[in-house]
Every structure is written in structure tokens, then in C-alpha cells.
Amino acid sequence: MRTAIIYGVLILMALVAGSVSALWMSGLLGKGTLSGFATLNVNGWRSDPSIGATSASAYTRARVARHGLLALAKEEAIYFTRTTDDTGDPLLERCTYQLSGGPQDAFWWSITLYDAESRLPMNEDAHLSIDATSVGNTSDWTATISPTQPDNGYWLSSRSAGQFDLTLRLYRPAVDVIEDPDNRLFAPQVRRIGCGDPA
Amino acid sequence: MMRLIVPALIFVIVAIAAHFATLHAVPGGIMGATMERMETTGLVHHEFTLAPRATPQTQSVVRPSPDLAYSVCLFDLPSDGALRVEAGPYNNYASISFFDDRTNNFATIRVGAGGAPGSGSDVVLLAPGKTAVDLDGFSGPQVEAPSRRGLILIRRLAPTQADYDRVVATSSADRCALLSG
Numbered sequence: 001m002r003t004a005i006i007y008g009v010l011i012l013m014a015l016v017a018g019s020v021s022a023l024w025m026s027g028l029l030g031k032g033t034l035s036g037f038a039t040l041n042v043n044g045w046r047s048d049p050s051i052g053a054t055s056a057s058a059y060t061r062a063r064v065a066r067h068g069l070l071a072l073a074k075e076e077a078i079y080f081t082r083t084t085d086d087t088g089d090p091l092l093e094r095c096t097y098q099l100s101g102g103p104q105d106a107f108w109w110s111i112t113l114y115d116a117e118s119r120l121p122m123n124e125d126a127h128l129s130i131d132a133t134s135v136g137n138t139s140d141w142t143a144t145i146s147p148t149q150p151d152n153g154y155w156l157s158s159r160s161a162g163q164f165d166l167t168l169r170l171y172r173p174a175v176d177v178i179e180d181p182d183n184r185l186f187a188p189q190v191r192r193i194g195c196g197d198p199a
Numbered sequence: 200m201m202r203l204i205v206p207a208l209i210f211v212i213v214a215i216a217a218h219f220a221t222l223h224a225v226p227g228g229i230m231g232a233t234m235e236r237m238e239t240t241g242l243v244h245h246e247f248t249l250a251p252r253a254t255p256q257t258q259s260v261v262r263p264s265p266d267l268a269y270s271v272c273l274f275d276l277p278s279d280g281a282l283r284v285e286a287g288p289y290n291n292y293a294s295i296s297f298f299d300d301r302t303n304n305f306a307t308i309r310v311g312a313g314g315a316p317g318s319g320s321d322v323v324l325l326a327p328g329k330t331a332v333d334l335d336g337f338s339g340p341q342v343e344a345p346s347r348r349g350l351i352l353i354r355r356l357a358p359t360q361a362d363y364d365r366v367v368a369t370s371s372a373d374r375c376a377l378l379s380g
Contacts, residue, residue, distance in 0.1 A: 006206075007206070007209070010206055010209060010210055011209065011210075011213050013210070014209070014210045014211075014212075014213035014214040014217065015213060015214075015217045016217075017210075017214045017217070018213065018214035018215060018216065018217025018218035018219075018220075018221065019217050019218070019220075019221045021214075021218050022217070022218045022219070022221035022222040022225070023221060023225075025222075026222060026225050056303075058219065058222045058223060059222065061225075061226045061301070061302065061303075062222055062225035062226055064226075064302060065225055065226040065229040065230065065302045069229065069230070069233060069260050069261055069262075069302060070260060070296075070298060070302070070304075070350075070352060071262075071304065072294075072296055072304050072307055073304045073307065075307070076294060076296070076304075076307045076309075107292060108292050108356055110264060110266050112262075112264055112265065112266075114262055117261075118261040118262050119255070119258060119261065119262075120253070120254065120255040120258050120263065120265065121255060122255045122256075123255060124255070124256075126254075128255070128265050129264070129265050129266055129358075131266050131358055133266075133356070133358050134358065167262060169264065171292055171356075172292070172309075
């Protein structure tokens with residue numbers, strides 16, 4: 001009887017350990033991003049080319065379901081996520097950043113700000129993304145990421161975002177970008193300007 | 200020492216099995232929960248519904264793009280069924296993407312001939328194992344679904360309210376209807 005109880009507890013613990021580790025690794029527990037199993041890292045912008053594809057690993061598939069449900073396969077769109085500034089520090093609502101980039105070899109691109117729950121941060125600023133239709137796709141551009149609107153220029157609002165990340169979408173990317181993103185992606189830079197006091 | 204080997208082996212084997220069983224269940228579970236949540240908000244099967252502009256207040260899935268307009272059709276095909284999917288014309292980026300019940304994006308069709316904006320698209324979705332259907336006057340692609348249940352998304356680029364209003368106008372031509380017979 002005692003042995004049966006011990007084995008029962010052991011199996012229960014194994015079930016919990018296996019399930020919790022799977023949920024953690026797929027991003028359902030704790031913080032996670034779409035790029036948790038990124039195989040690509042272009043100057044801090046991380047991606048997994050198997051997103052949306054039937055060839056995706058079980059881990060990628062689970063993580064996409066949690067953090068990027070209904071993502072498209074790379075032939076139609078590629079997604080890069082950035083969680084840190086150029087010095088490697090996490091992106092925080094209380095800090096101000098300069099985001100700078102240039103044209104992308106794609107039909108259309110955008111950069112959108114999401115909170116740690118992979119949601120649009122709960123504010124009413126209507127400045128949660130910039131895209132090729134707003135800044136153009138022929139020359140370099142800069143934008144400010146901050147919780148309050150700057151006096152001028154393009155703005156991404158981080159108000160109510162806490163610790164956040166940025167997702168770069170390229171729709172209908174050129175084949176060269178898919179095959180050689182290290183050299184063909186114009187990876188935007190994220191420079192921290194300064195930080196306010198912690199809330 | 201030998202007394203510990205058997206329980207340790209049992210622990211490792213059960214933990215690994217539970218790990219991969221959970222991992223396998225996650226995509227289907229999340230997709231099923233998402234589709235159920237959509238149904239509770241009024242979406243019906245085999246009909247496109249244009250979602251409100253994606254804002255923090257209206258978002259219903261993770262990581263929506265505020266620059267895109269999304270039309271959703273949930274499907275639940277009979278075992279030998281087929282669905283005709285049509286997207287109204289749009290003079291900018293537009294696509295029809297198909298997702299199975301495990302979140303796989305098994306097909307994406309560019310709206311407009313050869314992906315050119317400005318014309319609509321016409322597609323037939325077939326139940327798993329069903330052979331292509333013969334429809335009068337239809338020459339578009341026929342796509343076999345890996346699962347009977349899933350969803351279809353029409354994405355249209357609409358960063359401004361004026362763009363979204365144009366989507367509202369053209370989305371009345373979107374169709375997602377079971378073929379009879």
C-alpha cells in the first residue's frame with residue numbers, strides 16, 4: 001500500500017513537472033514573446049522563419065499560438081520582435097527611445113508596440129505603430145518611443161505598456177530578405193534617450 | 200542504489216510524456232478557445248465578419264496589427280464538403296489566409312490576379328481528402344484543408360479611418376459559403 005502511494009505521488013509529480021515545463025517553454029507561463037525560439041537575430045531583431053509553417057517545431061507552434069496566433073507563413077509575411085534597446089536593456093515605459101530605420105524590401109512594413117502580454121497597451125493615444133504608409137519607404141526616418149507625445153516627429157506611444165517589445169512586420173518580403181535577412185533586412189536601431197523615475 | 204533507479208526512470212519517462220502531450224495540446228487548445236470566444240461574440244460559421252479597427256479596446260487576439268483590417272470566417276466542413284471563399288476587390292494589400300485547427304497557416308491567397316491589388320479573389324476550400332469540385336465558370340485555386348475546422352482571415356491594409364471605411368464598403372462582397380451537393 002505504501003509503495004503504491006509513493007509511486008502515485010511520483011507519477012503525479014512527473015505529470016506536473018512535464019506539463020509545467022511545456023507550458024513555460026511555450027510561453028504560457030511567465031513572460032514570453034513571439035520570438036522565444038528565434039533562430040534569427042538581426043541586430044537585436046529576432047525571428048523564427050518557421051512561424052506559421054507546418055514545419056514549425058512543437059515549441060514554435062505552441063509559442064506562436066500563445067504570442068502570435070494567426071501569424072502568416074514567411075512567404076507572405078515575416079515577423080521580427082525586439083525586446084531590448086541597442087545596449088541590451090529591456091524596453092520600459094518610463095524611458096524614452098529614438099527608433100530609426102530606413103526602407104524595407106517588401107510591399108509594406110510596420111513596427112508595432114506590444115505590452116508583456118502580447119497586447120496593444122491600454123491607452124487611447126492611437127499611436128501604437130508606424131508603417132510604410134506613414135513614414136514612407138524610400139528614405140531614412142526616425143520616431144520617438146515615449147509615454148507622452150513629443151513636440152514633433154513620428155511617435156510610438158508606450159503609455160501603460162510597462163515592459164514592452166516591438167514587432168517589425170514585413171508583408172510580401174522580397175525573396176532576398178527571406179533568404180538573407182542578415183544582409184538584406186534594414187534593422188531599425190533603438191537608442192535610449194533617458195529614463196524617468198520608476199513608478 | 201538499485202531501489203532508486205526504477206522510480207527515477209518512471210519519473211523521467213512520465214515527465215517527458217506529459218511534456219510533449221501538453222506541448223501537442225497547446226496549439227489546438229488555444230485555437231479552439233479562440234474560435235469559441237469568437238462564436239460567443241456573435242460570429243457564425245461560414246460567413247465573413249469584419250472586425251472593428253484593432254485598438255487596445257477592441258483587440259480579441261494577441262498581437263493584432265492596428266494597420267490591418269481583419270475579416271474572419273469560421274469553418275466547420277462536412278466530411279465531404281467544400282466552401283467557396285470570395286474576397287471583394289481592394290486597391291491595396293489584401294490576402295486570404297487559411298488556418299487549420301492547430302494554428303497552421305496552410306494556405307495564403309493574394310487577392311487580385313497574381314497578387315495585384317484592385318481585383319477580388321475566388322477560392323474553393325475542400326474538406327480533408329475531398330477531390331476538386333467542378334463549378335461552372337470557376338477557374339480559381341482549390342485548396343485542401345488539413346482539418347475540417349479552422350478559420351479564414353482576409354487581411355486588408357487600412358492604417359487610417361478612411362482606409363477602414365473603404366474596407367467596410369468592399370467587405371460586403373466577401374463570401375464564405377458552403378457549396379451544396
